[in-house]
Amino acid sequence: MLQLYSYFRSSASYRVRIALNLKGLRYSYVPVHLLKDGGQQHASDYQRVNPAELVPTLIDDGHAIGQSLAIMEYLDETHPEPALLPRDAVGRARARALAQTIACEIHPLNNLRVLQYLERDLKLDEVTKADWYRHWITLGFTALEKMLIQSPDTGTFCHGDTPGLADCCLIPQIANSRRFATPLDAFPTLRRIESACLALDAFAKAAPQLQPDAV
Amino acid sequence: MLQLYSYFRSSASYRVRIALNLKGLRYSYVPVHLLKDGGQQHASDYQRVNPAELVPTLIDDGHAIGQSLAIMEYLDETHPEPALLPRDAVGRARARALAQTIACEIHPLNNLRVLQYLERDLKLDEVTKADWYRHWITLGFTALEKMLIQSPDTGTFCHGDTPGLADCCLIPQIANSRRFATPLDAFPTLRRIESACLALDAFAKAAPQLQPDAV
Numbered sequence: 425m426l427q428l429y430s431y432f433r434s435s436a437s438y439r440v441r442i443a444l445n446l447k448g449l450r451y452s453y454v455p456v457h458l459l460k461d462g463g464q465q466h467a468s469d470y471q472r473v474n475p476a477e478l479v480p481t482l483i484d485d486g487h488a489i490g491q492s493l494a495i496m497e498y499l500d501e502t503h504p505e506p507a508l509l510p511r512d513a514v515g516r517a518r519a520r521a522l523a524q525t526i527a528c529e530i531h532p533l534n535n536l537r538v539l540q541y542l543e544r545d546l547k548l549d550e551v552t553k554a555d556w557y558r559h560w561i562t563l564g565f566t567a568l569e570k571m572l573i574q575s576p577d578t579g580t581f582c583h584g585d586t587p588g589l590a591d592c593c594l595i596p597q598i599a600n601s602r603r604f605a606t607p608l609d610a611f612p613t614l615r616r617i618e619s620a621c622l623a624l625d626a627f628a629k630a631a632p633q634l635q636p637d638a639v
Numbered sequence: 640m641l642q643l644y645s646y647f648r649s650s651a652s653y654r655v656r657i658a659l660n661l662k663g664l665r666y667s668y669v670p671v672h673l674l675k676d677g678g679q680q681h682a683s684d685y686q687r688v689n690p691a692e693l694v695p696t697l698i699d700d701g702h703a704i705g706q707s708l709a710i711m712e713y714l715d716e717t718h719p720e721p722a723l724l725p726r727d728a729v730g731r732a733r734a735r736a737l738a739q740t741i742a743c744e745i746h747p748l749n750n751l752r753v754l755q756y757l758e759r760d761l762k763l764d765e766v767t768k769a770d771w772y773r774h775w776i777t778l779g780f781t782a783l784e785k786m787l788i789q790s791p792d793t794g795t796f797c798h799g800d801t802p803g804l805a806d807c808c809l810i811p812q813i814a815n816s817r818r819f820a821t822p823l824d825a826f827p828t829l830r831r832i833e834s835a836c837l838a839l840d841a842f843a844k845a846a847p848q849l850q851p852d853a854v
Contacts, residue, residue, distance in 0.1 A: 476785075478782075487729050493735065493743070501731065516716065520712060524706040525691055528743050532748060545771075567690055570686075
């Protein structure tokens with residue numbers, strides 16, 4: 425059986441949980457608490473599983489795979505149906521670019537270790553830290569909204585009428601934006617797609633508060 | 640013919656230039672100066688090409704593709720030989736995870752718009768900004784070095800004995816690290832792979848200082 429090292433609140437873990445659910449794959453949940461014990465991701469046992477000391481990690485048949493986008497591509501290659509990526513190369517490129525607009529442009533600036541650096545090393549106060557957080561979300565969502573509006577390939581979901589890779593990245597990022605009270609009025613397409621996703625069990629069951637390690 | 644919107648110093652553009660060269664693909668170079676005119680990536684003409692206002696963008700047969708990792712995957716699907724990714728799903732996942740350790744964990748924290756935010760909004764001085772820059776490189780390279788050392792799949796290059804996706808990301812990131820005088824003594828494997836890459840024309844010719852818009 426697949427194993428997923430995950431933290432309930434990690435949005436990279438959340439992406440993979442959605443992907444696993446969309447594919448109907450069962451997995452065992454191994455919690456890694458990113459704050460407890462100075463961060464369990466830094467424990468030597470976990471470092472052997474994931475030398476980057478990040479969640480998530482997927483274990484499949486003894487192989488440890490890190491990085492959420494790589495994990496989702498791996499799942500799509502090893503369990504092709506239902507597909508997370510379109511069939512055609514141009515469509516696949518578009519779906520990946522949408523996903524990466526979140527995974528390479530927004531989330532890396534707002535993850536736990538960056539927020540810790542802002543606080544501990546740069547001594548930023550809470551207001552300045554929240555401004556930073558919302559700034560990168562707003563910038564990234566502005567790009568995404570435009571990319572979605574201007575393409576005929578946008579459907580019920582980010583690409584067409586079935587949920588896929590970009591949606592797996594979008595929903596956790598919107599959840600983060602709500603935690604930090606980021607105004608979303610300027611992003612009607614993102615909110616419409618969010619509603620469509622959250623109506624599906626695969627997305628609903630992957631939510632942070634429903635995970636075994638939620639507090 | 641393929642067109643690449645690129646900025647000589649952009650490491651995301653640099654990745655794609657290497658990939659195009661590895662595949663022996665000719666392309667026309669369209670410079671986008673990220674500093675001139677308040678940043679030509681923000682010009683309305685370019686926004687139509689790339690709504691995220693980022694370089695690079697690849698144009699193939701009228702299709703505009705953004706995000707360097709998506710572009711490289713697209714090139715690998717449309718021009719399969721020589722392959723940028725291994726054949727097996729586990730190997731592909733490993734190569735992608737190595738690439739994403741750079742593209743999702745290091746580079747997003749150090750790109751131009753983040754450095755501009757640190758300076759303009761957070762009013763950081765040059766020393767604090769350089770510390771920030773080197774901090775994320777050192778953290779990411781520490782992870783990468785471990786990932787490379789502990790795997791039998793590491794060869795002359797990041798994955799096996801042919802250059803691929805992870806190498807396309809590694810070389811531009813090492814070039815950046817040198818620009819900011821980041822100590823690399825702790826990363827002998829990265830330096831060894833760098834030497835192997837730079838001995839190849841595909842990498843050498845993609846270097847920033849050899850591009851038509853270099854200053």
